[in-house]
Structure formats: C-alpha cells, structure tokens
Amino acid sequence: MLLQITNQCSEQCKHCFDDTTIDHSQHMTITTLTKSLNFIESTKCKVLNISGGELTEHPAVFNWLEIIRNRLPNVLITLLTNGTFLLNEIKVYEINQVYKNGFFNMMQITSTKEYYKSYEKVIRNIAKLDFCNDEHVFSIYTGDINITPIGRGKNIELSKLCTKSPLCSNVQLIIKQKPKINIVELINILENAGQFCKPTILWNGNIVAGETTNCNVISTVNDDVKVFISNLKNKSFCNKCGLVKNINIIAKQILNIN
Secondary structure: OEEEOEOEOOOOOOOOOOOOEOOOOOEOOHHHHHHHHHHHHHHOOOEEEEEOOOHHHOOOHHHHHHHHHHHOOOOEEEEEEOOHHHHOHHHHHHHHHHHHOOOOOEEEEEOOOOOOOOHHHHHHHHHHOOOOOOOOOEEEEOOOOOOOOOHHHHHOHHHHHOOOOOOOHHHHHHHHHOOOOOHHHHHHHHHHOOOOOOOEEOOOOEEEOOOOOOOOEEEEOOOOHHHHHHHHHHOOOOOOOOOHHHOOHHHHHHHOOO
C-alpha cells in the first residue's frame, strides 16, 4: 500500500503525475492519519510505502513516523522521497534519528538530472545519511523515467511513448478474476506480485486503485474496507491516463474492454 501524507513538493517537476503544488498545498491531518492506519491495519499488509508530494515537507512527518511504527510494528516501512530534505540540516538530523529509532526500514530516493531541479545538490549530499552505504536500507534511482501521461506528465512529449498499462490495472484484473475476494486477499496477491504502491490512500483520505490523485476515487478512510472492494467491482477504468490502449488482448478480454 501507499500512503501519501501531503501533496506539497517544492521540486515542481514537469513530469509529475500528481500535480503536486506549493501555493495550494494540503497536508494530511492527524485525524485522517488515524483513520488511514485503521484501514491499513485491516488489510494486514506486510509493506507500507510512504510518500507525498515530498513526504518530508509535511510539518509533522518525523513525529508521524513514530506513530505509524507504533501502530504497525511488524510492517516494512519504506520512505519514497526526492531527497531534497538533504539540503536541510535539521531534516537530515531528524531522518537519521528516526532511522536509528527503527521508525522506518528502507528509503528510496528518486532523482534524475533531466527532470529534478535539485538533482546535483541531492547527489552531493547523500553521504549525510548514516545509512547511505547499507544497500539493504538505502537505494537511489537516477535512471530513465517512463512518464505517465497524467497530471503535468501529459504536457511532456515523451509521455506519448509510455508503454505502461494504467496504474490501476493490476487491481482491476484481480477483482475481475476473483469477485469474492476480500481486502486482505487482494493486498496479499499484490504484494506477492511485487506491487507495493496499490491501493493508495491520499492526503485527504480518499483511496484510489492507482498511485495518483488524478485516479478515480474508489472509497475513503471513513468507509468500511468492504466498501472499497464493493465499489471497485462496480468501477470501470477512468482512462484519464490514456493507457488502456496498452493493456494486452487477454487482459482486455478479462476486463471486458473492447
């Protein structure tokens, strides 16, 4: 599962599929976090990815990591970040402290020279992380990005070449093939397939089957988990990303897509 605790991100990357913002940023509230953790606990997930926006721009993130760990003591928690916190000495200290306290297990920084304005600075400051040389804890991705044509990504020419299926397609396929499935079984299948970013709980408590705020809302953290499954069965692809065309023939037959 993926938990997005804010839609604020100062990088403002031109390929962002979430339309993250600075001027009108919104942070998850503690009430929504509590309800989100209730939902997450009910899924019995083994892995939780936490992101934003840029998660370290949430004003309470370092305290929240302790709260999340206390609620989910046996879950592998991974922080997905663009690494810009490395440019702030206080945030670097806080990250090192929460790691030492065991409040997260892994961190992945994604930053590329072409799309991230702070790339050079981030790369120069990685050594500030106490765990940067532990390959079981830390990784950095600086390679090519297969741009998803949604959000600001729609404005990039390369997005037209995207060969991915919709971000929600794995969830949709499972539901169609196993209509009596429950949330625990769904998450288990996704995790066994290496799909750790679906479904996604957004900063406002909405839950989507894909990974972006631009995906159709399936349910909210105010709903019973059964509502998510029930609504998902009745939802078709919104195709805002335009990637339904990339779904293979067999999958299209299962999903009843022409």
